[in-house]
Each structure stands twice: as structure tokens, then as C-alpha cells.
Amino acid sequence: MKKEMETRYSPKEIENKIYSAWMESGSFKGEVDSKKEPYCIVIPPPNITGQLHMGHALDNTLQDILIRYKRMSGHSALWQPGTDHAAIATEVKIVKMLAEKGISKDDLGRDGFMEKAWEWKEEYGGTIIGQLKKLGASCDWDRERFTLDEGLSDAVLETFSKYYEKGLIYRGAKLINWCPTCMTTISEAEVEYEEKAGHMWHIKYPRVDGNGYVEIATTRPETMLGDTAIAVNPKDERYTDLVGKNVIIPIVNREIPVIADNYVDMEFGTGCVKITPAHDPNDFEVGLRHDLEQINVLTDDGYINKNGGKYEGQERYECRKNLVKDLEDLGVLVKITDHVHNVGTHDRCHCTIEPMIKTQWFLKMSELAKPAIDVLKSGELRFHPDRFSKIYLHWLENIRDWCISRQLWWGHRIPAYYCDDCDNIMVSKEHLCTCDKCGSKNVRQDEDSLDTWFSSALWPFSTLGWPKNTEEFKYFFPTNTLVTGYDIIFFWVIRMVFSSLEFTGKVPFKDVVIHGLVRDSQGRKMSKSLGNGIDPLEEIEKYGADALRFSLIKGNAPGSDIRYYHERTEAARNFANKLWNASRFILMNVEDGKEYKGENLTMADKWILSKLNALTRNVSDHLEKYDFGICATNLEHFIWEEFCDWYIEMVKVRLYNEDDETRESAMYTLLKVLKDVLKLLHPFMPFITEEIYSSFDFGDEMVIVSEWPKFDEGLVFAKEENEIEEVKDAVKQIRNLKAEAGSPFKKTSAILITEDAELKSTFERAGKYFMLLSNTTDFKVVEKAEEREYLSIALGNGIINIPLEEIIDRDKEIERLKGEIKRLEGEIKRASGKLNNESFVSKAPEKVVNEEREKLAKYEEMFKSVEASLKKLQ
Ligand SMILES: [Zn+2]
Ligand SMILES: [Zn+2]
Numbered sequence: 001m002k003k004e005m006e007t008r009y010s011p012k013e014i015e016n017k018i019y020s021a022w023m024e025s026g027s028f029k030g031e032v033d034s035k036k037e038p039y040c041i042v043i044p045p046p047n048i049t050g051q052l053h054m055g056h057a058l059d060n061t062l063q064d065i066l067i068r069y070k071r072m073s074g075h076s077a078l079w080q081p082g083t084d085h086a087a088i089a090t091e092v093k094i095v096k097m098l099a100e101k102g103i104s105k106d107d108l109g110r111d112g113f114m115e116k117a118w119e120w121k122e123e124y125g126g127t128i129i130g131q132l133k134k135l136g137a138s139c140d141w142d143r144e145r146f147t148l149d150e151g152l153s154d155a156v157l158e159t160f161s162k163y164y165e166k167g168l169i170y171r172g173a174k175l176i177n178w179c180p181t182c183m184t185t186i187s188e189a190e191v192e193y194e195e196k197a198g199h200m201w202h203i204k205y206p207r208v209d210g211n212g213y214v215e216i217a218t219t220r221p222e223t224m225l226g227d228t229a230i231a232v233n234p235k236d237e238r239y240t241d242l243v244g245k246n247v248i249i250p251i252v253n254r255e256i257p258v259i260a261d262n263y264v265d266m267e268f269g270t271g272c273v274k275i276t277p278a279h280d281p282n283d284f285e286v287g288l289r290h291d292l293e294q295i296n297v298l299t300d301d302g303y304i305n306k307n308g309g310k311y312e313g314q315e316r317y318e319c320r321k322n323l324v325k326d327l328e329d330l331g332v333l334v335k336i337t338d339h340v341h342n343v344g345t346h347d348r349c350h351c352t353i354e355p356m357i358k359t360q361w362f363l364k365m366s367e368l369a370k371p372a373i374d375v376l377k378s379g380e381l382r383f384h385p386d387r388f389s390k391i392y393l394h395w396l397e398n399i400r401d402w403c404i405s406r407q408l409w410w411g412h413r414i415p416a417y418y419c420d421d422c423d424n425i426m427v428s429k430e431h432l433c434t435c436d437k438c439g440s441k442n443v444r445q446d447e448d449s450l451d452t453w454f455s456s457a458l459w460p461f462s463t464l465g466w467p468k469n470t471e472e473f474k475y476f477f478p479t480n481t482l483v484t485g486y487d488i489i490f491f492w493v494i495r496m497v498f499s500s501l502e503f504t505g506k507v508p509f510k511d512v513v514i515h516g517l518v519r520d521s522q523g524r525k526m527s528k529s530l531g532n533g534i535d536p537l538e539e540i541e542k543y544g545a546d547a548l549r550f551s552l553i554k555g556n557a558p559g560s561d562i563r564y565y566h567e568r569t570e571a572a573r574n575f576a577n578k579l580w581n582a583s584r585f586i587l588m589n590v591e592d593g594k595e596y597k598g599e600n601l602t603m604a605d606k607w608i609l610s611k612l613n614a615l616t617r618n619v620s621d622h623l624e625k626y627d628f629g630i631c632a633t634n635l636e637h638f639i640w641e642e643f644c645d646w647y648i649e650m651v652k653v654r655l656y657n658e659d660d661e662t663r664e665s666a667m668y669t670l671l672k673v674l675k676d677v678l679k680l681l682h683p684f685m686p687f688i689t690e691e692i693y694s695s696f697d698f699g700d701e702m703v704i705v706s707e708w709p710k711f712d713e714g715l716v717f718a719k720e721e722n723e724i725e726e727v728k729d730a731v732k733q734i735r736n737l738k739a740e741a742g743s744p745f746k747k748t749s750a751i752l753i754t755e756d757a758e759l760k761s762t763f764e765r766a767g768k769y770f771m772l773l774s775n776t777t778d779f780k781v782v783e784k785a786e787e788r789e790y791l792s793i794a795l796g797n798g799i800i801n802i803p804l805e806e807i808i809d810r811d812k813e814i815e816r817l818k819g820e821i822k823r824l825e826g827e828i829k830r831a832s833g834k835l836n837n838e839s840f841v842s843k844a845p846e847k848v849v850n851e852e853r854e855k856l857a858k859y860e861e862m863f864k865s866v867e868a869s870l871k872k873l874q
Contacts, residue, residue, distance in 0.1 A: 002592050003695045009580035011544025011573075014691045019133060022690075027071075027704045028138045030078020032475040039075035040479040041067055042460045042509075043139060044492070045147065047086035048125035049093050052132065054518035054526060054552075054564060055485060057536040060137050061549045062515060062628060063483045067138055068683035069623050072708040078476055080463050081132075081139035083125060085148045087411040087452035088190065092182060092348045094120050094410070110409050110447075117410050131537060136545050136686045138704070145463045147455040148412070155462035156412045156455050157429040159503060163363060164416075164427040169404070171416075171425070173359045175277075175284040176403050177344065180302030180316075181351035184407035185360060187451055189491045191344040191353055198341050202334035203327060205230060205274075208246040208255060215334055217269045219341055220279075221327070222320045224249055225308045226295040227256055229275040231286060234260035236271050250332045251323070252309060259290050278357050294357055302354065316354075361405040361414060361448070369396045372498040381497065381507045384626045385559040388486060388514045395490040402495075404451045411449030419443050457495035460508035467503075481626075482509040485517065486559070513626045516561035518552070523563055539569055546685035547573040553684060554632035575636055576688050579681075582644045583692045586670050589655050590696070596668035600661060602654075603766055605669040606717035607724035608647045611638065612673050617711040619680050635681050643673055646728060650769045671696070676709045723762045727770050730763075730800055733793040734774040741791065741807045748806040749778035753785045754798025789872060810873055817870040824863045831856040 006013075022028060030040065041063050046056060063079060071077040094117050095105060105113050129144070145152060163169040176185045201221045204213035214230055227249050232239040239258070246255045263286055264273055277287025278296040287294060297307045304311045304319045311319045327333040344353040373396050375381040376389055383389040405414060417426045419435035420442040426432055435443050455462070460482075464473040478500075484493065493512060500508035520526055526533040539548045550572035556562050598605070615638045622631045651666040660666075675698050682689040682703050693703035738744050752763050763770060763781050771779050790801035834840050834852055841849055 002587060002590055002697050005580070005584045005587055005692070005695045007584075009577050009688065011546060011576070011687065012541070015134075015136075015540075015545055015687045018687045018690045019136065021702070022138065022704060023141075025702065025705075027702065028079070028140050029142070030080075030140045030476070031076055032471045033076040034475075036074060036076040038476050038480075039067075039070040039077045040080065040464075040476040041078075041481050041483065042080045042463055042479055043082065044482075044484050044488075045082045045084040045145075045456060045459060046128045046132075047089050048083045048121055048128070048146075049086055049089045050128045052128055052135070052536055054534060054536055056128075056132070057135060057548060058515055058518050058552045058562065059483060059485065060132055060135055061552055062513065063481075064135075064137050064549075064686070065553070065628060065683040066481055066483070066623070066626075068686060068704065069708065071138075071704070072679065072682070072706060074707070076475075078143075078472075079137070079139040080143055080145070080476075080479075081129070081137075081141060082145035082459075082463055083129065083147070084452065084456055085121075085146065085411060087406060087408050087449065088182065088184065088186065088348060090117065090120070091408050091410040105409070113409050134537060134540055134545060136549065138686070143463075147452070147459075151465065151468075152455060152458070152462045153412060154429075155458045155467055156450065157415055158467045159458060159499065160415055160450070160454075161427050161429055162503070168364045168367065169361060169427075170364065171359060171361055173357055174362065174401075174403065175281055175355050175357050176360060178300070178354045178356040178358065179346040179349065179351055180298075180300065180354055181349045182346060183300050185358060185403055185405065186346055186353070187403070187453065187491070189453075189488075190347050192347045192350075193342045193344055195340055196343045198339050198343070200269075200337045200339040201324060201327075202269075202337070203250065204332040204334055205247040205249060206332075207242075208248060213332075214242065214247050214258070214272050215270045216272050216274045217337075218274060219339060220320070221323055222304070222308075222311075222316055223276045223279045223297070224274060224323075225252060225304065225311065226276045226278050226297040227252075227254075227274045228277060228287065228292040228295060229256050229290065230258045231261045231264050231273050231275050232258065232271060233262065233264040233266045236264075236266045238271060250330055251326055259286075259292075261286050261289065279355055281355055284355075284357070296357060298354060298356065360403050361416070361446075363402040363404050365399045365401050368498040368502060369399050371501045372396055372494060375497065375501065375507050380510070382511050384511060384513045388489060388512070388559065391486065391489050392494060395494055399494075402451075404454050405446075405448040406451055407447075408449050411452060412455060414446040414448050414450060416446040417443050418446070453491055453495055456492060457499040458503075460496055461500060461504055477504065477508075478506045479509045481511045481513055483513045483515065486514050487517075489514070511626070514559050516556075516559055518562050518564050521563055521565050523561075526564075534564055534566075539566070543569045543573040544576065544687070546576055546688050550575065550632060550636075550685055553628050554636065556629035558627055558629070575640060576685065578640055578644055579688065580692065582639075582648060583674060583695070585648065586674055587695060589667065590671070593697070596664050596671060598665050598668035598672065600665040601669070602662050602665065603720045603723055604647065604650045604769055605662075605665055606720035608642065608673055609669060609715050610717040610721045611642055612676055613712055613715040616676065616680060616709045620708070620711070623683075632684055635677070635684065639677050639681070643677065646773075647673070649773060653768065653772060678703055679706055679709055723766060724769070726759070726762055726795065727766045727773075730770060730793065730795055731773045734776075734800065734802070737791055737793055737802070738775070738807060743807055745775065746807055747775050747777050748802050749780075750774070750776045751785070751790075751801045752779070752781045752795075752798055753783065753801060754781070754795075755783050756797035759795065759797050814870065814873050817866055817873070820866050821863065821870065824859050824866065827859045828856065828863065831859065 043063065044059065067077050067079040098116065108116065160169065177191055179186050198219055200217045200219055202215060202217045204215050206213050216230065230247055232243065242258045243260045245258050247258060248255055263282060275283045275286050275292065277284045277292050278294040295307050297304055298316065299305045302316050304314050306312050311323065314322065324333065345351060346353055373393065376392060383392065415427055415429060417428065417432040419438060419440050421440040422435060422438040424435050424437040426436055432443055434441060460479050461473065461477055464470065464477050466473050496508045500506060517525065520532045524530060524532060536548060547569050551569040615634060618634055619631045654660045654663050654666040657663065678689045678693045690703050738746055754760055760781055767779050770776065785801060789804040791804055791807055792799045792801050831852055835856065
């Protein structure tokens with residue numbers, strides 16, 4: 001039974017209704033089904049603190065397109081959803097919320113804090129899920145997981161203890177990124193580098209042997225409190241005699257050696273650098289090579305500690321000020337210069353990061369990186385576009401051990417236990433109270449928790465039930481496609497690959513589809529500080545989710561950044577309107593319950609069916625290659641132009657004529673094309689296609705679970721395709737001709753003159769389409785032209801003539817041409833006057849003179865042609 005369609009397409013009304021219908025029908029369910037091929041995508045878990053932004057909108061639209069396409073292509077498709085606890089992002093938020101109520105973390109204690117954090121999660125953690133639903137995401141929501149839920153926490157315990165047993169996890173003192181405000185280690189991913197205007201302080205360090213000074217320059221003078229060497233390049237001849245000698249740190253008055261190390265850049269500054277192993281990553285490495293002492297001068301909250309002598313207790317920047325003053329008084333401050341440098345700040349609190357040496361837990365990377373490199377080289381793992389595999393390889397080939405501990409409470413607590421009586425360290429999946437070495441009960445668990453990426457690294461298999469060997473895990477793993485942005489190839493993609501290879505022996509996914517960033521219309525990154533962010537939910541409210549999805553996809557090259565324009569989303573909404581109106585037109589012409597047969601297909605029917613067939617193959621092929629942008633472009637072109645603007649216009653006469661014997665085949669073709677384009681467009685614009693589909697009697701099923709169209713050899717009609725294209729070409733040319741003559745809507749007669757039998761036959765059979773579309777009242781096909789005045793268009797092997805007087809008003813045209821002749825005469829006179837003036841020709845630059853000559857030639861040419869036209873008319 002067909003249903004009514006509203007006159008106007010209003011996305012707001014249909015989208016919620018359709019989404020509920022999908023949920024109720026269970027269409028999103030990914031079932032273990034041995035008769036079907038599995039297809040699985042795991043969602044990049046959004047943070048529970050997250051709000052849907054344009055990046056999510058793009059990322060999830062791409063995933064939804066793939067899942068819907070595969071579901072319709074007969075796979076058992078599972079889009080596995082869930083959220084990430086986002087350790088530091090969430091903890092910072094909760095700490096801030098508590099601070100507003102005057103409560104600190106320490107007031108609550110660990111358990112009390114965790115209780116508050118879970119309360120927060122229950123209240124706000126689902127916001128982004130609701131927003132994904134607005135976008136149309138067809139995840140299997142019954143399977144939603146959370147990185148801190150029981151099963152995923154088991155997976156974390158399992159992997160931590162396995163790594164530890166293998167000796168891959170160890171505790172060690174290393175230089176890490178430290179946030180003095182949040183008082184935790186943070187990962188490189190959380191450091192934001194900002195160019196800041198600062199200074200370079202040039203300081204003299206006296207030589208112990210009394211032979212003058214060594215000059216160094218630093219951007220962080222307070223770190224000199226922890227200097228343990230001065231370094232020069234071994235090739236630097238200026239300092240050969242200095243190496244091995246000692247210098248004195250001013251004020252601190254500690255003697256430190258001068259060492260030679262290739263790390264030093266001879267061209268930079270004086271070629272002498274101070275080495276502070278405890279507060280700089282490069283210095284840390286130099287220190288290890290030369291066995292230098294590591295002197296930490298900072299407390300965890302950014303104050304100078306007891307190693308800072310008289311500066312102890314001063315805040316780091318206050319110390320800097322005082323120290324510089326003291327250096328100046330001492331006469332060892334040479335100069336202060338301006339210097340722009342890259343300052344690392346914490347992305348959550350914007351506090352300047354301090355590199356610090358801390359005892360932390362690390363995961364040894366060299367052994368784990370190798371198999372992850374191999375799977376890329378063997379092609380088991382593929383990047384789309386391929387150029388991103390370079391980033392993946394670069395990171396893996398230069399990987400350092402991963403610092404996995406964080407001084408946070410919101411996260412997976414490290415399952416390590418310390419015996420206070422015998423210093424025994426134990427790692428256990430179960431909670432321990434007794435030392436397994438000395439039997440003491442003085443056992444306490446490590447206070448730290450794991451880096452949030454440790455659990456998201458397990459996401460593709462932990463969400464499917466691993467470490468249990470569940471039916472889902474056996475059926476859906478390895479998953480098929482991962483869709484993500486290029487910015488987290490290192491932090492997430494690499495870690496999923498090596499974790500999966502280590503624990504399951506398989507790649508976690510076969511294809512990694514990388515997309516770009518969504519930028520503003522000027523190409524700038526959307527950011528809070530610029531205030532240029534566009535809220536996808538507002539766009540959905542205004543134009544509909546389908547329009548937003550379509551505008552994010554259409555025309556974009558794989559992996560490239562996108563500029564977002566409201567206008568594009570508006571255009572996508574207009575496209576939806578066009579489809580709606582065309583569908584409504586077809587619906588009004590369908591007789592309820594009637595089955596139309598395609599037995600009497602005309603040239604036009606065959607043409608559109610053949611085009612549809614090609615489109616089907618084209619869209620399927622490009623989806624398989626993850627080239628989404630071109631699919632959307634081709635779909636829009638076909639639906640809007642070929643189907644609505646050409647085909648529907650062509651068949652109207654047949655529909656309106658009850659006696660036309662091809663009327664039924666026109667209806668058959670309209671319905672067949674509409675049904676298939678709704679299916680092909682469904683992954684891109686799921687709501688409107690579902691709504692239209694359900695208005696027709698296309699069978700009971702919804703389009704979401706309908707069968708994806710297949711290419712059909714029997715529907716290739718090359719001859720008819722060419723013929724209609726020829727007719728279209730003639731129509732377009734005639735429309736142009738009439739428009740140029742100033743009478744775009746004028747009805748005229750037309751005569752095709754050709755000796756080509758094929759062309760003749762095409763236009764004899766297609767005459768009615770040609771006449772309808774080109775506004776022709778009388779059309780003849782002849783071999784020889786009569787002696788009359790015509791305006792002509794050229795086809796391959798013939799010309800079409802339109803009698804001149806039918807297009808233009810002779811008297812008016814004569815007037816216009818006379819005016820034109822007058823204007824040209826004036827121009828010619830002016831230009832030749834100039835060129836006959838000797839002083840112009842000899843004094844003006846050659847270029848100007850030549851330009852004038854060209855102008856004159858052009859005017860003379862135009863004059864001749866206008867004169868000829870005028871003669872013809874008179
Ligand atoms: Zn911080
Ligand atoms: Zn013990």
C-alpha cells in the first residue's frame with residue numbers, strides 16, 4: 001500500500017520518527033550468523049566528556065555509510081559502539097566541578113572521588129551517544145561498551161600481567177612530560193606546542209683554570225640550578241683545549257665538566273650548551289651517554305626544591321626573575337635577546353609542561369614494534385589513502401618505550417603491589433593483601449592508574465568479549481575497517497595494532513581509512529579560542545542530518561582536509577528537496593496495488609536504465625575503494641540532472657496520455673530507477689531515503705535492510721544511451737542559441753539536415769523528446785536545406801536549423817546591429833587615431849602600442865561580422 005507524502009520535505013519531523021522505527025525493528029543488530037559474511041567496524045570511542053563536533057560528524061558519517069552499505073550487501077554488519085573514560089580529560093573536569101563547591105580531591109579521598117566521578121559519568125557520559133543518534137549512526141546500541149566497564153577492565157588486567165610476565169612492562173626513572181598543575185605525567189599527545197615570544201639569556205660560566213669564561217645561552221635560566229655539564233661539539237676547534245676541563249656554575253658555585261658530544265650544534269649561539277639531564281629530553285640522553293648526575297630542582301607543583309639552594313620554595317618563574325637579577329649583579333649576565341620558541345603546554349589546563357625525571361611504569365616497545373611493521377609491509381594491514389602508511393612506519397621505526405602510568409585516580413588502577421617489609425613488587429589480576437615472598441600483610445597497591453590509551457589500545461577485541469573466547473569474538477574478529485583521523489595514527493592506531501598482534505596473533509582490522517580535518521570556510525582549524533567552531537547539531541536542526549552528512553562527504557578527496565560552508569549544506573538540503581518533489585510526483589502517478597511491467601521500453605527508458613546500471617557499478621566500486629566523495633557527487637548528478645531534469649521531463653507526455661501504449665513502461669522505469677537510487681543513496685542520506693521508500697509499495701522491508709542493487713548485464717543499452725545523449729546535446733545547444741538570441745522560451749520550428757542514416761533514424765524516433773525539451777512545435781528531418789535564413793547548431797553529422805525570423809524580431813535586430821556598428825566605428829576611429837599619432841607610437845612602451853594594434857584588429861573583425869549580419873537581414 002502506498003502512503004501519502006507531505007507536500008514539503010521537513011527533515012526535523014521525519015528524522016526522529018525514522019530513527020525510532022529503525023531501533024524498534026532491530027535493524028542495527030549485528031548478529032553472529034554463519035550463513036552470512038561478517039563485517040565489523042569498531043567506533044573510535046568518543047570521550048565521555050565529549051560533545052559532538054564536526055570531526056565526529058565526518059568520522060561517524062563515513063562509518064555509517066560503510067556499515068549501511070555492507071548491511072544491504074548481505075553481510076552481517078556490526079558497528080560496535082562505546083565510549084572512552086578519557087582519564088585526564090574527565091578527571092580535570094570533575095576536579096573543576098568539585099572546586100566550584102569548595103571540595104578538593106584530598107578531601108574526598110580515592111574512593112570518595114571515584115564515587116563522584118561515576119555519578120558524573122552516569123549523568124553526562126551519555127550525551128555524545130544521544131548526539132550520534134541524531135546524526136543517524138546505526139550502531140548496535142545493545143552492545144555499547146565503556147573502557148572502565150567490567151569486561152574491558154578484565155582485558156586491561158590480563159594484558160598488563162601478561163606483558164609483565166614477559167618482562168615487557170618495567171618500572172624505571174625516566175624523563176617524562178609533567179604537568180605541575182594537574183600533577184601528573186601526560187603523554188606527548190596531550191602536549192600542545194605554542195609559539196611564544198620569550199628571551200634568551202646569555203650567561204658566562206667562569207673556567208676553573210682561570211682562563212676566562214665560557215658563554216652559554218638558555219631560555220630557561222632557572223634550570224642552571226640543575227646543570228651537571230657544559231657540552232661542545234667534538235669537531236669544534238674553538239674548544240678542543242676546553243674539553244675535560246671544569247667550569248663553575250655562577251651563584252650555585254658547583255664545578256661541572258666540559259664534555260664533547262655530537263648532539264651540540266656548532267652553528268647555534270656560541271657552540272657551548274649547558275646540560276641539565278633532569279629537565280630536558282635531549283640533555284637527559286646526553287647525560288646517559290656521559291654518565292652525568294641528574295639533579296632535579298623542581299617540586300611536583302612547580303616550585304624550587306632543596307637542590308635550588310637559596311631559591312628553595314620559590315615558584316619557578318619567580319625564581320627565574322630573582323636568579324636573573326643576581327646574575328646581573330654578579331656581572332655574568334652578558335645580554336638578554338628576544339627569542340621565539342615552542343613552548344609545550346598541557347592541552348587541558350594550558351599550564352607549561354616541565355620535563356621531569358620520575359619513576360614510572362613503561363612498556364618496552366622495540367620487540368612489539370617489529371610485527372606491527374611486518375603486517376604493513378606484507379599488506380595484511382592497509383592504509384587508505386596509502387600515503388598514511390608512511391606516518392605509521394615513521395612512528396614505529398622511531399618508537400620509544402611508552403610511559404603508561406599516570407598520577408590520576410579516574411582510570412584503571414595499576415595492578416602492582418608493594419610489600420613495605422621486604423620491598424617485593426607483585427603484579428596480580430586479583431587484589432592482593434599478603435606478600436608472596438615474606439607473608440607480610442603490609443602490602444599496598446600502586447596509587448597510579450594507566451594511560452587512557454592503554455585500554456583503548458585493546459578496543460577492537462576487548463569490546464567483542466576478549467579475553468573470553470566469545471562467539472562474537474570468533475565471528476567478527478579481526479574487524480574489517482577502522483575509520484579515523486590522521487592525528488591519532490600514533491596514539492591509537494599503532495597501539496591497537498601491536499596490542500592485537502601480541503594478544504590475539506591477528507591484525508585488529510584489515511583496512512584503515514584515514515580522513516582529514518573539518519576546517520572553517522577560510523581553511524582554519526576550528527577552535528574554541530578562535531570561536532570559529534560550527535556545531536553540527538545546530539546544522540542538523542537547520543538543514544537536517546541528511547544534508548549535513550551529504551555536505552561533509554560530497555566531492556572530497558580521500559584523506560584531505562575539508563572546508564565547511566553552510567552554503568554547501570544548504571545546497572545538500574535543496575538536493576533533498578528535489579528528490580522529495582520528484583518522488584512525490586511519481587507517487588501521485590502510481591496506481592495503488594498495480595504492478596507495472598517493463599515490456600515496452602522506449603529509447604528514453606533504456607537510456608535511463610542503462611545510466612542507472614552504470615551508476616550502480618560506479619558507486620559500489622568506489623565504496624569498495626573507500627572513495628566516498630565521488631560516490632556522492634555521481635549520485636547527486638544522476639538523481640538531479642539525468643533523472644529529475646531529463647528523464648522525468650521526457651516521460652511526462654507519456655504519463656499524461658492514457659492512450660499511450662508506452663505509458664506503463666514509463667511508470668515501470670520511474671519506479672525501478674527511484675527504488676534503486678533510494679537504495680544507492682541510503683548510506684549517504686539515510687532518513688529521507690527511508691521516508692520516501694516507505695511511502696511506496698516496494699515490498700514490506702525498509703530500505704535499511706533492503707538488498708543493495710547489482711550491476712545487470714541485461715540492462716546495458718549502449719545504443720540507446722548514445723542516441724539520447726545526442727538528443728540531449730542538440731537540446732542543450734538549441735536552448736543556448738535561444739538564450740543568446742534573447743528569446744529563451746520562444747517556441748520555434750526546427751529542421752534537421754543530414755544524410756547520415758543513423759542520425760536520421762535517431763531523430764525520427766526521438767523526435768517527440770527533442771521537440772518537448774527544446775520547445776519545438778514543428779520538426780522535420782530532411783537531406784537538403786532550403787534557401788532561407790537560419791540560425792544553426794552543428795551535430796556530429798548534421799545541422800539543425802531554426803528559421804531566423806522565428807527567433808528574432810527583424811526590425812528590432814536591425815536597430816540593434818546599427819547601434820553596434822556605430823559603436824564599433826567610434827572605437828576604430830579612436831584606436832587608429834592613436835596609432836597614426838607618431839609621438840604615441842614612438843614614446844609609448846612597445847607593449848602598450850601592440851595592445852592598441854590588437855584592439856584595432858579586433859574591432860575591425862567585429863565590424864565586418866556585424867556588417868554581414870546586417871546585410872543578411874536587410
Ligand atoms: Zn595540566
Ligand atoms: Zn614482603
